[in-house]
Amino acid sequence: MALAHLASSSSRSNLLKPIFAALSSTPSLRCPxxxxxxxxxxxxxxxxxxxxxxxxxxxxxxxxxxxPEELLTFFRDMATMRRMEIAADSLYKAxxxxxxxxxxxxxEAAAVGMEAAITKKDSIITAYRDHCTYLARGGTxxxxxxxxxxxxxxxxxxxxxxxxxxxxxxxxxxGHGIVGAQVPLGIGLAFAQKYSxxxxxxxxxxxxxxxxxxxxxxALNIAALWDLPAILVCExxxxxxxxxxxxxxxxxxxxxxxxxxxxxxxxxxxVLAVKQACKFAKEHALKxxxxxxxxxxxxxxxxxxxxxxxxxxTRDEISGVRQERDPVERVRKLVLSHDLxxxxxxxxxxxxxxKKVDEAIAQAKESPMPDPSELFTNVYVKGFGIEACGPxxxxxxxxxx
Amino acid sequence: MLGIINRKICSGGSSVLxxxxxxxxxxxxxxxxxxxxxxxKEMTVRDALNSALDEEMSADPKVFLMGEEVGxxxxxxxxxxxxxxxxxxERVLDTPxxxxxxxxxxxxxxxxxxxxxxxxxxxxxxxxAIDHIINSAAKSNYMSAGQISVPIVFRGPNGAAAxxxxxxxxxxxxxxxxxxxxxxxxxxxxxxxRGLLKAAIRDPDPVxxxxxxxxxxxxxxxxxxxxxxxxxxxxxxxxxxREGKDVTITAFSKMVGYALKAAEILAKEGISSEVINLRSIxxxxxxxxxxxxxxxxxxxxxxxxxxxxxxxAEICTSVVEDSFGYxxxxxxxxxxxxxxxxxxxxxxxxxVPQVEDIVRAAKRACYRSVPLAAAA
Numbered sequence: 001m002a003l004a005h006l007a008s009s010s011s012r013s014n015l016l017k018p019i020f021a022a023l024s025s026t027p028s029l030r031c032p033x034x035x036x037x038x039x040x041x042x043x044x045x046x047x048x049x050x051x052x053x054x055x056x057x058x059x060x061x062x063x064x065x066x067x068p069e070e071l072l073t074f075f076r077d078m079a080t081m082r083r084m085e086i087a088a089d090s091l092y093k094a095x096x097x098x099x100x101x102x103x104x105x106x107x108e109a110a111a112v113g114m115e116a117a118i119t120k121k122d123s124i125i126t127a128y129r130d131h132c133t134y135l136a137r138g139g140t141x142x143x144x145x146x147x148x149x150x151x152x153x154x155x156x157x158x159x160x161x162x163x164x165x166x167x168x169x170x171x172x173x174x175g176h177g178i179v180g181a182q183v184p185l186g187i188g189l190a191f192a193q194k195y196s197x198x199x200x201x202x203x204x205x206x207x208x209x210x211x212x213x214x215x216x217x218x219a220l221n222i223a224a225l226w227d228l229p230a231i232l233v234c235e236x237x238x239x240x241x242x243x244x245x246x247x248x249x250x251x252x253x254x255x256x257x258x259x260x261x262x263x264x265x266x267x268x269x270x271v272l273a274v275k276q277a278c279k280f281a282k283e284h285a286l287k288x289x290x291x292x293x294x295x296x297x298x299x300x301x302x303x304x305x306x307x308x309x310x311x312x313x314t315r316d317e318i319s320g321v322r323q324e325r326d327p328v329e330r331v332r333k334l335v336l337s338h339d340l341x342x343x344x345x346x347x348x349x350x351x352x353x354x355k356k357v358d359e360a361i362a363q364a365k366e367s368p369m370p371d372p373s374e375l376f377t378n379v380y381v382k383g384f385g386i387e388a389c390g391p392x393x394x395x396x397x398x399x400x401x
Numbered sequence: 402m403l404g405i406i407n408r409k410i411c412s413g414g415s416s417v418l419x420x421x422x423x424x425x426x427x428x429x430x431x432x433x434x435x436x437x438x439x440x441x442k443e444m445t446v447r448d449a450l451n452s453a454l455d456e457e458m459s460a461d462p463k464v465f466l467m468g469e470e471v472g473x474x475x476x477x478x479x480x481x482x483x484x485x486x487x488x489x490x491e492r493v494l495d496t497p498x499x500x501x502x503x504x505x506x507x508x509x510x511x512x513x514x515x516x517x518x519x520x521x522x523x524x525x526x527x528x529x530a531i532d533h534i535i536n537s538a539a540k541s542n543y544m545s546a547g548q549i550s551v552p553i554v555f556r557g558p559n560g561a562a563a564x565x566x567x568x569x570x571x572x573x574x575x576x577x578x579x580x581x582x583x584x585x586x587x588x589x590x591x592x593x594x595r596g597l598l599k600a601a602i603r604d605p606d607p608v609x610x611x612x613x614x615x616x617x618x619x620x621x622x623x624x625x626x627x628x629x630x631x632x633x634x635x636x637x638x639x640x641x642x643r644e645g646k647d648v649t650i651t652a653f654s655k656m657v658g659y660a661l662k663a664a665e666i667l668a669k670e671g672i673s674s675e676v677i678n679l680r681s682i683x684x685x686x687x688x689x690x691x692x693x694x695x696x697x698x699x700x701x702x703x704x705x706x707x708x709x710x711x712x713x714a715e716i717c718t719s720v721v722e723d724s725f726g727y728x729x730x731x732x733x734x735x736x737x738x739x740x741x742x743x744x745x746x747x748x749x750x751x752x753v754p755q756v757e758d759i760v761r762a763a764k765r766a767c768y769r770s771v772p773l774a775a776a777a
Contacts, residue, residue: 157546188509218502381605386684
């Protein structure tokens with residue numbers, strides 16, 4: 001199995017090695033968060049535990065620059081995402097969230113690391129596992145929980161649901177339910193960005209399941225032909241729903257699948273590696289056109305809330321990853337070993353996050369269901385007074401503005 | 402162009418002039434036309450579409466054209482002739498033969514705020530990209546509660562051509578028109594082509610613009626108003642091509658011409674038909690259709706596409722729902738044959754509505770036909 005190597009002791013020492021190495025190269029800050037304010041922006045250089053693997057390009061350095069402030073933000077953001085997804089699990093089981101609910105816990109480093117490397121003028125588009133990407137782009141917990149429960153306060157006013165979050169002003173273009181469709185759409189975003197001479201890039205996210213889609217290769221061909229600033233990011237969590245990657249792809253080396261398009265394989269559970277890769281990719285895409293990033297990541301939940309996630313993989317594998325590679329724990333260890341905060345401070349942060357999430361849920365529950373008139377809003381931007389009707393058109397009719 | 406002038410100058414019937422003679426006729430008739438009425442300009446549908454694209458691209462730098470052979474080839478049917486030279490390869494883009502890919506790219510560009518015009522060489526190929534038209538374009542404004550609008554136009558020839566066989570002859574009007582979030586337009590004349598394409602490009606919503614290959618070369622008179630660069634036709638409004646009082650005939654695209662010919666024949670038999678050029682399949686101009694049926698009390702719907710779940714079925718239901726009491730006869734539906742399009746010329750002719758089919762149906766609606774044969 002792809003992840004069998006995790007259990008080996010050699011990789012265990014790999015995980016711990018870089019932290020000790022980093023410790024010896026930087027002076028330790030033996031002070032709690034509050035009094036380290038002046039030092040929050042000093043540069044820390046940390047080595048990623050897994051080196052990058054490159055295809056048709058030169059890998060960036062595995063020494064990543066960061067700051068105490070950034071690491072603490074990483075911890076807070078990922079812990080928030082983790083707490084949010086777990087809370088969504090409970091809400092789904094309580095039947096307050098209906099239909100589809102695809103959770104991202106385990107994959108937080110990909111969303112957070114990417115955000116650290118780019119601006120809100122760059123675009124991101126993804127598929128349906130979009131709650132955390134939306135949060136990273138500036139969505140609020142209230143907007144997320146309200147949308148999940150189909151309330152007016154939701155990011156899409158309750159009309160989209162779990163798979164259809166959008167925040168155009170922050171460069172987040174959804175939120176798409178059809179596997180693979182977001183890839184040509186994202187390359188279209190890159191096209192528009194180049195056309196408008198924005199100097200920005202588009203990050204186009206997809207999973208190992210979507211990586212075999214024909215339309216991906218169609219759009220990638222065009223991106224390479226026309227030198228579009230598109231970065232394709234394969235969030236490889238190794239399972240396309242219930243199908244393991246080795247059962248779906250003749251070649252699961254997704255970073256190489258672009259053939260003439262360069263690619264980079266990245267440890268997707270390491271937020272600093274993700275940040276470094278995305279920074280590298282952005283520079284590359286603006287100069288040389290498309291590039292593929294394969295994030296080696298993992299989801300703890302099943303494909304969706306309808307999938308226990310344990311019929312096609314072992315519980316040992318899941319708990320193994322949680323123990324060895326959890327992205328939040330990795331940053332916790334970094335923060336602690338660099339004395340950027342104490343254990344208690346981090347635990348307090350987590351308590352605070354839990355409280356914030358609970359408050360957002362309570363507030364979201366107060367948000368009303370959409371008004372019945374919303375059935376007929378936003379069908380068009382310009383409706384010309386066209387008439388639309390409900391199931392019984394003699395009963396329910398509306399005029400589209 | 403020559404053919405049309407011949408038709409106008411020679412009274413009735415098909416011309417038997419040789420090409421040399423035709424040219425002479427054309428030259429003299431052109432000057433004759435000029436002297437008859439200086440305002441009666443003619444324009445082919447092809448030129449109408451080309452000029453509309455040109456003007457809209459000139460007016461708004463966000464408008465760009467993308468599709469197979471639209472650039473260097475000047476357009477598979479020459480609709481985009483001259484546009485590459487004028488606007489450059491950044492705005493007129495030749496794509497590989499990858500409909501799903503380039504349609505998705507077009508929709509993504511529209512998400513970001515550009516105004517793409519995506520050309521399908523024929524709408525038969527749109528099926529390769531239909532997920533993007535429906536799920537990525539039509540539904541986005543609704544799912545995002547207005548955040549993501551999609552100002553895109555999907556255009557190209559639709560329906561039967563001549564002898565192109567089953568995979569290249571389908572009419573997609575009813576498929577696209579059933580989807581909320583899309584607008585579906587079907588021009589007939591050059592004025593329709595200009596006005597509706599300009600309206601489609603300016604519209605903030607996704608528009609499916611169904612042209613017809615056999616109409617591209619046809620010439621129509623065009624008013625000075627329609628030639629103005631600000632000319633625009635309203636979306637959702639049908640046009641009454643010919644007023645009448647005995648029977649309403651609805652049609653769109655090429656069938657409008659057939660319906661008008663049928664109306665001429667019916668007039669000779671004392672039946673006055675009102676021919677409605679639908680222009681817009683979604684939104685459908687139900688009020689114009691119903692007002693006409695309330696006047697004539699009889700309805701014949703005409704379309705080229707397959708009959709089941711077609712445009713005519715929707716029009717019939719609309720009239721039954723809103724004007725049942727006004728109907729003096731069952732609604733008649735003329736549509737393409739319920740078979741894949743055959744190749745042989747005689748079978749193809751049987752698979753597409755002909756003028757005599759429309760005449761026969763109209764007479765039935767007027768209770769003027771011979772008794773029907775027993776049902777099979």
